[in-house]
Amino acid sequence: MLIKVHPDCRVVVSAPEPIDNDAVLKAVKRRGRLIYQQLRDFCKALEYITPRQYISGESHYYLGRQYLLKVIEPEDTQQQVKLLRGKLEISVRKKDPETVRLLLAEWYKTRAKAVFHRRLDALLEQTLWASGRPPLRTLSMKTQWGSCSPQGRITLNPHLVKAPRQCIDYVILHELCHIAEHNHSERFYRLMNQVMPKWEGTKNKLDAMANLILGDTLPFLPINR
Template sequence: MSVSIIPEHKKLSFRYGEHRYDCALLKGQFSARKIVIKVHPDCRVVVAAPEDAELKDIQIALTKRGRWIYEQVREFRKLQEHALPRQYVSGESHHYLGKQYLLKVEEQPEATQIVKMTRGRLEVSVRQKSPEKIRALLDEWYKARAKETFAKRLTAMLEQALWVSERPSIRVLTMKTQWGSCSPKGLITLNPHLVKASRECIDYVILHELCHIAEHNHSERFYRLMGQVMPNWEKTKEKLDEMAFEIIS
C-alpha cells in the first residue's frame, strides 16, 4: 500500500448556480465521524465522510457549502493564473524541508557544476545557463538530500515502530502519484520531492509505510496503529496535501 499524492477516491458532482464541480469522495478514511469538505490549492474538491454516510446527506452538505466552495475555487484559480511555470532562473522560490529558498544561478564556464545551500539561498553554478541543466542539477541535489534525510528520519521513526523487527531498506524513486509505498516484503519507496516538505510530513509518510509492515491495507487496525504512533497524523496529512501542488511542480 502507499501514501498517494492524490488519494484514490469515488467521484460525485454537484452544481452551484451555473457552475458544476466534480468532487472526490473519501468514505471511511481518516476516522471521519462527520462530513468534511476541503478545497485544495489545485482546485480539487474533496469530501471525507463516515463509511455509513448516505449520498443524499453528502449532497446536502455540498449544497449548503456551495457558495464557500465556489469562492475557494475562484481564489485558487486566480492564483494559478499568476503562477508562472518554473524558469529555473535567479529569484525563483524553491522548497527544502518545509522552508522556501531563493534560487541563485551563476554562470562560470570553468567551474565545477554544483548546487549548494547558503544563507537562505540555493546556489547553482553552471558552465552555461540552461533551464534543463539547472533543473537536472537541482533534481540530483534533491535526490542526494532525500537519501540522507530519509535514512535519518527512518532511524528516528523506528524507535516508535516497535513492531518492526528489522530495519527496512529504502529506495528513492520519483513518482507522479505517490509520496511513498511499501512492498509486501517491506521495501519502502519514497518520492524525492517529499524532501521539500517539512520533517513532520516526512515522518508521517515514513510512519504510514512502517504501519503497512504490520497491516498491509487501510483497515481499522491500520488507522488505529497510525493514531497510536502519530496522534496528529490527519493534520499533518492535510499540510502535505495543501503544499503538494507547489512542491511537485
Template sequence: MMEKALPSEALYFYYGNEKISFTLNAGSSLTDKIRITVKPCGSVAVSAPLQAGNDAVLSAIKKRARWIYRQQQSFLAQNSAIAPRLYISGESHFYLGKRYLLKVVETADERQGVKLLRGRLQVSVRQKDSEKVQALLNEWYKTRAKEVFAMRLETLLVQTFWINQAPPIRLQTMQTQWGNCSPQGRLTLNPNLIKAPRECIDYVILHELCHLAEHNHSPRFYRLMAQVLPGWQSVKHRLDNMAAQILASH
C-alpha cells in the same frame, strides 16, 4: 452512472458529461460513515466501512457529486495560478518546508552543482540554461532525499515495535502519491517529499511503516498511526495543502 462493479481500485462516475475517477478503500473508516476526499492534486478517494454495500457507496457519491466536481475545479484553478518554474535567479524553491531563493551562477572555474548557501540555493553552471539548472537541482534534491529519508527512518524505527530491521528505501517520482510499500516490505518514497517539512516526511514514512503491519486502511492501521504519531491528521492536512506548491517546483 457507475461504469464498473464495486469494489475496485479504479472507479469512475459521470457528473454531467464530466468523467470523475476515484479510488475506493473498503474498511478504511473508524466509524460507519462513508468519507469522500478530494486531494489538492484533484484525485478523489472514497473510504467506506466493510459493511457498506455498493448501493450505499454509490448513493453517497451521487449526493456529493456536485461538491466533488467543484472541489476539483477549485484545486485546478489554484494549481493553474501557480506560475511554472523557469529555473532562473530570483525564484523560490522549497526544501524541508522552507522557501529558498534560487541563485544561478555562471562560472568556468567551479564544479557544476548545487549548494545551500546563506539562505539561498546556488546553482553553478558553465552556461545559464534552464534545463541544465533544473537537472542539477533535481539531482541535488534526490541526493538530499536519500540522506534525509534514511536518517528519519532510522530515528522513527524506535517507535515501530513491529519492525525488526530497517526496510529498504527506493526513490520514485510519483504524481499522486508521497509513498507506498510493497508486500515484500520495501518503501517507495517520492523524492519531492524532501521539499516538505520534516514532520510531513515523518508522517509519510510512519504511514508506510504502519502498512507493513496492516496493509489496508483498517481500524488497526489507524490505531497504529495514532500511537506512533498522535495528531497525524493535522500533519496530513498541512502536507495536502502544500502539495500543489511543492509539486509545482518539480
C-alpha cells in the same frame, strides 16, 4: 472503501471487488460535502500557481523552508548546487533552464536519500512491529508521497524532502504502519494514532503544499487581490 481527492482535483475511489458501482456512488454522495470542500480548496490553490522557469529569483522549497534560487556562471568550476545563506546557488557553464532543472532535481534526490534514511532510523524506535530495518528507495511520483509493498519495501517520493520534517515523518510512519496492516483498516488508523497523535493536521498541511512541491510550479502573488 477509500475516497481520495488529489491536489490536481481528481477524485479517486478504491473499493473491494464485491462492491458494485451503485454502492460506490452512494458512498461518494454521502461524503459529497467533504469532497466539495476539498475540491474547492485545491481549485483555489491552483489559481495562484505558475510554471517554474528555473531562473535567478525564484523560490524553491527544502525541508519546509523557501530558498531563493541563484544561477551563476563562474569561470573554471564544475556544475553544482550549494545551499548557502538562505539561497540555493547553482553553478552552470551556461544559464540554460533545463540544465538548472536537472541539476536541482539531482540535488534534491541526493538530499532526499540522506534525510529519509536518517528519519527512518529515528522513527523505527516507535514502530515495534517492524522487525529490522525495511528496504527503502526513492522514486519520483506524480500523485503519491510514498508506498509500501506487500514484502515491506518502502518507496518515498524525493519531492517529499521539500516538505517540513514533520510531514516527512508522517509519510514514513504511514508506510511503516502498512508493514503491520497493508489496508487502511481500523487497526491501521489505531497504529497511526499511536505513533503520531493528531496526524490528520500534518496530512492536511502536506496536501495543501502538494501543488507547490510535486510539480514544476510555484506560487505567485495575485494582483489586486
